[in-house]
Amino acid sequence: MQFFGRLAADYEAMFGVTLESLKGKRVLDCPSGPSSFVAQACAAGVDAVGVDPLYEHGANELRQRCMDDIAYTVKSMATYEGAYSDLDLQAYADNKRAALELFLPDYEADRAGVRYINASLPTLPFADGEFDHTFSAHLLVTYSDPASGGILPNSPFTLEWHIAAVIDLMRVTRGSLHLYPTTTRTNPARRHPYIEEIVRRIETKNLRSHHERNSNADNMGVWKCRFEPSTYQRGDASQNYLNASLVIERQHHSH
Numbered sequence: 001m002q003f004f005g006r007l008a009a010d011y012e013a014m015f016g017v018t019l020e021s022l023k024g025k026r027v028l029d030c031p032s033g034p035s036s037f038v039a040q041a042c043a044a045g046v047d048a049v050g051v052d053p054l055y056e057h058g059a060n061e062l063r064q065r066c067m068d069d070i071a072y073t074v075k076s077m078a079t080y081e082g083a084y085s086d087l088d089l090q091a092y093a094d095n096k097r098a099a100l101e102l103f104l105p106d107y108e109a110d111r112a113g114v115r116y117i118n119a120s121l122p123t124l125p126f127a128d129g130e131f132d133h134t135f136s137a138h139l140l141v142t143y144s145d146p147a148s149g150g151i152l153p154n155s156p157f158t159l160e161w162h163i164a165a166v167i168d169l170m171r172v173t174r175g176s177l178h179l180y181p182t183t184t185r186t187n188p189a190r191r192h193p194y195i196e197e198i199v200r201r202i203e204t205k206n207l208r209s210h211h212e213r214n215s216n217a218d219n220m221g222v223w224k225c226r227f228e229p230s231t232y233q234r235g236d237a238s239q240n241y242l243n244a245s246l247v248i249e250r251q252h253h254s255h
């Protein structure tokens with residue numbers, strides 16, 4: 001699992017949102033990693049919080065881990081003949097390093113641990129409906145098993161793990177939950193089967209997990225799914241028509 005992250009501008013492209021539109025909102029980024037989303041969003045007046053299990057470590061350790069992971073990943077992408085042909089790998093690495101340099105000072109400044117929380121899916125330490133919007137990029141789908149279209153051999157992130165993770169992300173979200181990517185890392189790309197199953201279960205009100213704490217589907221409320229076109233470059237331009245985030249939106253009924 002790679003510990004590197006992207007810039008706020010990349011989040012805007014992935015999810016089709018602007019920091020401006022999130023101003024004054026309470027927003028969760030999970031996983032946040034060494035992405036600069038939280039730092040840049042907070043600077044723009046967003047009440048943003050990031051979650052990652054590696055936040056148990058100090059800034060120096062995270063810097064080293066991130067630099068190593070960027071170098072390793074770019075090297076393996078350069079030798080991979082698959083879906084990355086449209087990517088400028090130098091720009092890809094520069095982008096991750098730029099995000100790290102914005103992340104680290106903000107991470108170090110957060111001594112009270114209110115913006116960067118050490119926790120992991122599928123069990124988040126937040127109240128029900130605490131966030132107006134939740135963003136989750138490059139963990140779900142991406143790190144599923146290659147047999148399902150992800151990149152992590154022997155992945156612990158099974159379909160049931162994905163279902164439990166989405167249920168807890170929905171639980172802490174009052175407005176909308178946004179997931180990216182939604183396609184496989186195959187050439188050609190397809191809609192990821194776990195995304196199709198998540199949508200199917202939400203639409204048939206059948207979203208239950210083996211995770212006991214979350215097993216009461218009746219308390220979940222009413223949600224709608226839609227795909228939002230994304231302009232984020234994944235390196236597989238031939239599949240751009242499938243490039244989208246999944247928006248899972250809570251339906252608020254007026255009385």
Ligand SMILES: C[S@@+](CC[C@H](N)C(=O)[O-])C[C@H]1O[C@@H](n2cnc3c(N)ncnc32)[C@H](O)[C@@H]1O
Pocket residue numbers: 001002003004005006030031032033034035051052053054119120121122136137138139
């Ligand atoms: C590639 S980064 C994505 C960062 C950012 N969202 C982005 O798109 O740039 C994936 C992150 O997932 C974190 N992670 C791994 N297992 C996790 C879990 N169970 N719950 C939450 N985050 C996890 C890793 O530590 C890593 O920082």
